[in-house]
Amino acid sequence: MKLTPLGDRVVLKQLEAEEVTKGGIILATAAQEKPQQAEVVAVGPGGVIDGKEVTMQVKEGQNVIYSKYAGTEVxxxxEEYIIVKQSDxxxxxx
Amino acid sequence: MKLTPLGDRVVLKQLEAEEVTKGGIILATAAQEKPQQAEVVAVGPGGVIDGKEVTMQVKEGQNVIYSKYAGTEVxxxxEEYIIVKQSDxxxxxx
Amino acid sequence: MKLTPLGDRVVLKQLEAEEVTKGGIILATAAQEKPQQAEVVAVGPGGVIDGKEVTMQVKEGQNVIYSKYAGTEVxxxxEEYIIVKQSDxxxxxx
Amino acid sequence: MKLTPLGDRVVLKQLEAEEVTKGGIILATAAQEKPQQAEVVAVGPGGVIDGKEVTMQVKEGQNVIYSKYAGTEVxxxxEEYIIVKQSDxxxxxx
Amino acid sequence: MKLTPLGDRVVLKQLEAEEVTKGGIILATAAQEKPQQAEVVAVGPGGVIDGKEVTMQVKEGQNVIYSKYAGTEVxxxxEEYIIVKQSDxxxxxx
Amino acid sequence: MKLTPLGDRVVLKQLEAEEVTKGGIILATAAQEKPQQAEVVAVGPGGVIDGKEVTMQVKEGQNVIYSKYAGTEVxxxxEEYIIVKQSDxxxxxx
Amino acid sequence: MKLTPLGDRVVLKQLEAEEVTKGGIILATAAQEKPQQAEVVAVGPGGVIDGKEVTMQVKEGQNVIYSKYAGTEVxxxxEEYIIVKQSDxxxxxx
Incomplete structure (x- = not known):
């Protein structure tokens, strides 16, 4: 079973808090907030999104930081995933 | 009797909670929220929507995840359906 | 006496609650909400609306579902009518 | 003394409540709201408005329905008039 | 000392309440609101404003009605002036 | 040490209240509000800003009026400065 | 370990309060607010962002002032960094 994101969407898998601490990135805000570092699990095809050509810049397996409040958790x-737009x-x- | 969506709209049929649990996707949020996994029942023709060319990417019978709060229930x-824009x-x- | 909608506007006539129940579509929300199924009574000419070419896709006599909170009642x-934009x-x- | 609307603006003169009842259009909402039926008194030249070409579709003397909350009363x-944009x-x- | 408006801005000088009453235009709203009739004192050059070509349509000395809440008083x-965009x-x- | 504004930004230096009174411009609002008259200290290069070509219209040394609530104080x-977009x-x- | 910003994003490292006081820029607002002066640590590639070509104007090592409330802290x-869009x-x- 697999998630195939549409358009400019990207499926992320959040890194475990421990991994993150080890990896060295945590958010400078309240400790109970989840770190926003995640691994790219699947990348949409890009293309014309809302009338604008979007080229995908991230790849599966990359470690990324994404915008707080962005995305939908599934x-x-x-396993828990987060689906965000690449611009997030x-x-x-x- | 049949729903034919206009433009970039898509008619979805929500999967039963049981099916979803079996299928394996539930939202990571509160248990009483409906899962946002649904089957595509009908797909609009796409075309120029709000001045922008939209090509439909989903097909009838596909299993999709859609954005919370999006869509209109009918x-x-x-039978209950949800009508969303493809971008949702x-x-x-x- | 007749309503001629401007631009991308469409004049709708709401179906009676009875007809709707018979016809089979009611909104899945609170029972006291009006069903959003209506008959198309008049269709605007379309054309360039807010700088974007709009082609009218609906025709007089069609039975449609429209977006909640959309439109103006007259x-x-x-007789009561609702004037909506085609995108609703x-x-x-x- | 005369009002010459700029751009895509239209000067309207609201029909008297009596006329409206006689004419047959009243809003389906609260009785104390003013009917939104009015006569076109003056029409702006149209042209490029906010970067978009607007062609005026209404003419002096026409009886129109306009969007609630739209316009400025002068x-x-x-005599009282309402100045609206044609899109209202x-x-x-x- | 002189105000030279930039872009699509226009400098207005509000007419005295007396003049306005004599001239015949007052707002149909609360009496304590200032009438929105004013004389054009200076007109910006127009040109490309926010990516859109704007041609100035008003001239010095004209008597105009402007949109409530629009503009900055200086x-x-x-002497008091109001600076508005021509679209107001x-x-x-x- | 010098501030070089980016894009369509302009560095302003507010005139002293005394100067302003002498110079003759004060805002018609509450007396404790700062006058919005300022001297242009540095002007960004303009260019394509948010996809739109912006040509700078103001020059160093000019005395300008800027929009209330606009800008960032540094x-x-x-010395205190205010950085605004030229459109302010x-x-x-x- | 290194942060590579996407698109028009820029990674900043805030200057220490002391450095800032020494360097001479502090915000004119409340003393407990962090100064918004920072050093550019990494610059995204620019390119087409939201359908608009963005050319990067800042370089690593530059000292910049950025917009309050903008950016995400990581x-x-x-070490703490702030990721902002160049337009901030x-x-x-x-």
């Missing part, structure tokens, strides 16, 4: 086969991804962590 | 011959569909579940 | 010769019409019922 | 030589005019009554 | 050499001017009074 | 070497400048005072 | 390897950068401090 659970598939017991701020930076790639390397 | 009942036809005792986030991903296809395969 | 009474003409004792979600689907045609056949 | 009094000229003891919903339909012509014939 | 005092220059003891509804009609010319002749 | 202090540099003990209403008029040049000459 | 912590990487114990107001001026370069030289």
């Amino acid at each position: 659970k598939l086969d017991g 991804i701020l930076a790639i962590v390397e | 009942k036809l011959d005792g 569909i986030l991903a296809i579940v395969e | 009474k003409l010769d004792g 019409i979600l689907a045609i019922v056949e | 009094k000229l030589d003891g 005019i919903l339909a012509i009554v014939e | 005092k220059l050499d003891g 001017i509804l009609a010319i009074v002749e | 202090k540099l070497d003990g 400048i209403l008029a040049i005072v000459e | 912590k990487l390897d114990g 950068i107001l001026a370069i401090v030289e």
